[in-house]
Amino acid sequence: MNEIIEIGPLRLLSGYLFILILLALVKNLEIKKEKEIIIATARMTLQLLAMGYILVYIFDQSRFYITLLVYAVMIFFAIRNIFGRIKAPINKKLRHVIILSMTMGTVITAFYFLLLVINIQPWYEPRYFIPIAGMIIGNSMTGISLGVERLIGEMKAKKNLVEGALMLGATPRDATLNIVRDVFTSAVMPTINSMVGMGIIFLPGMMTGQILAGLSPLIAIEYQIAIMLAILGSVSITLFMLIRFGYLTFFNKWSQLEE
Amino acid sequence: MFKLNNVRYKNIISIKELSIEKGQTTCIVGESGSGKTTLLKLLNHMIDYSEGTISYRETDLKSLNAVLHRREVILLPQAPVIFPGTVRDNLLIGLAFAGKEPVEDERLLEELKKVGLSHKTLVEDAEPLSGGEKQRLALVRVLLMEPEVLLLDEPTSALDDERAEEITAYINDYLTTGGKTLVLVTHSKHLAGMMGRKIVTMSNGSITSIAEVA
Numbered sequence: 001m002n003e004i005i006e007i008g009p010l011r012l013l014s015g016y017l018f019i020l021i022l023l024a025l026v027k028n029l030e031i032k033k034e035k036e037i038i039i040a041t042a043r044m045t046l047q048l049l050a051m052g053y054i055l056v057y058i059f060d061q062s063r064f065y066i067t068l069l070v071y072a073v074m075i076f077f078a079i080r081n082i083f084g085r086i087k088a089p090i091n092k093k094l095r096h097v098i099i100l101s102m103t104m105g106t107v108i109t110a111f112y113f114l115l116l117v118i119n120i121q122p123w124y125e126p127r128y129f130i131p132i133a134g135m136i137i138g139n140s141m142t143g144i145s146l147g148v149e150r151l152i153g154e155m156k157a158k159k160n161l162v163e164g165a166l167m168l169g170a171t172p173r174d175a176t177l178n179i180v181r182d183v184f185t186s187a188v189m190p191t192i193n194s195m196v197g198m199g200i201i202f203l204p205g206m207m208t209g210q211i212l213a214g215l216s217p218l219i220a221i222e223y224q225i226a227i228m229l230a231i232l233g234s235v236s237i238t239l240f241m242l243i244r245f246g247y248l249t250f251f252n253k254w255s256q257l258e259e
Numbered sequence: 260m261f262k263l264n265n266v267r268y269k270n271i272i273s274i275k276e277l278s279i280e281k282g283q284t285t286c287i288v289g290e291s292g293s294g295k296t297t298l299l300k301l302l303n304h305m306i307d308y309s310e311g312t313i314s315y316r317e318t319d320l321k322s323l324n325a326v327l328h329r330r331e332v333i334l335l336p337q338a339p340v341i342f343p344g345t346v347r348d349n350l351l352i353g354l355a356f357a358g359k360e361p362v363e364d365e366r367l368l369e370e371l372k373k374v375g376l377s378h379k380t381l382v383e384d385a386e387p388l389s390g391g392e393k394q395r396l397a398l399v400r401v402l403l404m405e406p407e408v409l410l411l412d413e414p415t416s417a418l419d420d421e422r423a424e425e426i427t428a429y430i431n432d433y434l435t436t437g438g439k440t441l442v443l444v445t446h447s448k449h450l451a452g453m454m455g456r457k458i459v460t461m462s463n464g465s466i467t468s469i470a471e472v473a
Contacts, residue, residue, distance in 0.1 A: 164340025167303060168404070169330030170356035178343075254304060254325040 004214050016041070055130070064124035071110075071133055075103055078141040085145045088152045091258070093249035097242060102137075102144055105238030110136050113230040118223075135206065135227055136234045139191065143235035147187035147242050154179040155250050163257060172255050176247045184243055191235045195228055204228075260408065260440050261302060266311035271297050272464045274311075279408075279457075284434065284441040286455030288448060294464035295444040296337070299410045302442060303334035330357045333406040337413040339397030341388070346371075347381035349396055353404045362403055370399045373429055375422055391417040395426065402433050408440040409433075415450065427454065 019041050026033050058066055079102055083090065090098070110133045114120050120128045155162070158179055165175035198204060199221075203211075206227060210220040252258055261279040266272060272294045279285050279302075287295045300306045301313060304325045313320040315328065333353075342352055350370075351361045364381055371379055374395040379388075388396060394417050401409065414430070415423035427450065434441055445451050451458050452472065460468045 160340055161342060163305070164336075164342070165352075165356060167305060167329060167334045167336065167340075168353040168356050168401070169326055169333065171326050174356055252307070254307060254321070256305060256307060256325065 004212075055126075058126045058130065062122075062124075062126055064122070067124040067126045067129050070126070070130055074134055074137050075106065078102060078137050082141055082145050082148065086149050086152070088149070088156075090148065090152070091249055094148070094152075094246060097245045097249060098144060098148060100245070101238045101241035102140060105241055106133070106137050106140050106234050108237055109140075109230055109234035112233070113226060117226050117230070131206075132227060132230070136230055139231040140234045140238045143187050143191065144238050144242055146190070147183050147239050148246070150183045150186050151179070151243070151246055154182060155247075159257065166255060166257070172248060172251045176250075180243045180247055183246075184239055187239050188232075188235055191232055195232070198224070198228065260316065262312075262314045262317075263301075264312050266301065266308050266313055268297060268301060268306065268308045270464070272301065272308070274298070274464075274466055277459065277466060277469075279440065279442060281440055282438045283456045284443060284454050285457045285459060286451035287442065287444045287459050287461060288446065288451050289461035289467075291446070293461040295461055296412055297464075298461070299334050299412055299442065299444055302408075303332055303410055304328050305334065330404065331406055332408040332410065333401050333404060334410040335397055335401050335412065335414060337416055338390070339393060341385050341393050341396070344385060345382050346379055346385045346388075346396065349385045350381075350400050350403060353400050357404060359404070367399075367403075370403070371396075374399055375425055389417075391422065394418065398426065398429070402430075405437070406439070408442065410442045410444075412444045413446065414443070415445075415447075423450075430454075 019037065022037060023034055026037065058070060079099055082098055082102070083095070110129075113136075114129055114132060115123055118128060118132070123129075155176070162175045162179070166172070204224055207217075207220045207224040210223060211217055250258055260281040261277075263274050263277040265276075266274045287298060289295055297306070301308055302315075304320055304323075307321075315323065315332070320328070342349055344352075347364070347367065350367050354361055367381060368377075371377060376392060376395055376399075379392070379396075385393070385396065394414065398411075398414060409430070411430070415426055418426060430441070431454070433439060441454070443451070443454060456472055458470045458472060459466055460470075
């Protein structure tokens with residue numbers, strides 16, 4: 001019962017039948033999306049295959065510098081993804097704050113959970129380090145993207161309130177307090193809401209994977225709880241750093257709104 | 260109190276020389292777009308001049324703490340901001356920003372009465388007030404902060420003549436009791452003549468004349 005059922009190349013290939021069905025459907029409905037579907041399927045397959053081989057290599061090597069390099073690459077792409085996702089222009093100082101928040105926030109949380117909560121040995125054990133850090137970085141990226149988008153949008157929409165407060169001698173912090181609160185709440189709530197449905201509405205991906213891999217559901221749940229706490233911690237810390245320093249990037253040294 | 264020398268701000272303001280004396284009322288008059296409002300923003304240090312010098316109490320504005328400066332030299336724009344919340348919240352928010360103690364409800368109601376808002380309660384939402392009511396509410400809010408210099412941008416623009424006179428008297432009361440300074444932007448020559456000791460006329464961002472009223 002606990003043995004893992006290996007799918008194997010032939011049966012895996014039979015899974016692609018659904019892609020053929022989808023292609024037939026879009027052709028029948030005359031939706032010209034065949035090319036995109038084929039490209040997306042090919043990319044998904046190749047990227048995952050490549051990642052599989054890379055991970056096998058990294059796990060076999062088990063070197064601290066390789067683990068740290070992978071971590072740095074993940075952070076780099078996460079930050080690039082944030083800059084790409086946000087449509088509004090981001091000023092240079094805010095870009096620096098995003099880089100700092102993402103790096104510091106995820107490093108603090110990842111190391112705390114990997115070393116103290118899960119207690120991996122050695123500290124750079126890639127089998128644990130990379131997937132868990134990946135989940136922390138990925139969720140923080142989503143939180144920061146939401147937060148930055150909201151911060152820029154609110155600063156624009158409520159410019160007159162901020163200006164009105166400054167004219168009355170408010171500090172930039174006081175003038176943006178409601179905006180900052182709103183940004184934090186709106187960006188952290190999706191993570192909190194996802195915790196509410198967990199275990200009832202859906203089984204999270206990591207836990208499902210561990211169960212399929214033959215692990216006891218109770219151990220899988222322990223990991224899932226730990227990772228959810230880590231994600232919440234990381235999203236909160238990165239967002240806190242973003243709002244703590246982010247609002248200041250909209251002001252100059254004379255507490256005037258930057259044009 | 261203020262001294263301006265060769266001040267330029269973008270292509271909007273170009274002032275060779277202007278001084279604003281302590282305890283006096285200076286009126287700035289001129290056509291729309293002549294730079295009157297921008298001048299008030301420069302004095303309140305909400306915007307930064309690119310050339311020249313502005314000194315306040317003989318200290319360069321750029322070397323002063325801008326936040327503390329704005330608590331002493333307060334600008335009331337023509338369409339003042341009303342913050343989300345009640346009439347009381349709006350009256351007390353300036354004091355809260357400045358870290359000062361809030362004022363008792365009794366005093367707030369008294370001030371509202373003086374500006375013709377006695378029909379308003381402190382607990383009602385401030386947002387639905389009319390333009391003129393918002394202007395008067397914001398004026399009370401600013402005067403509660405007891406600024407040394409009051410920068411008023413068309414404070415009676417949304418009011419009828421009778422109400423405007425009431426407000427003018429209210430402002431005068433404040434000025435005479437504490438020897439405070441007022442810089443008043445108005446398009447009304449009548450109001451300027453009535454209130455100002457010095458009348459500065461602006462056109463295309465520059466000062467075209469300065470007249471002292473005896």
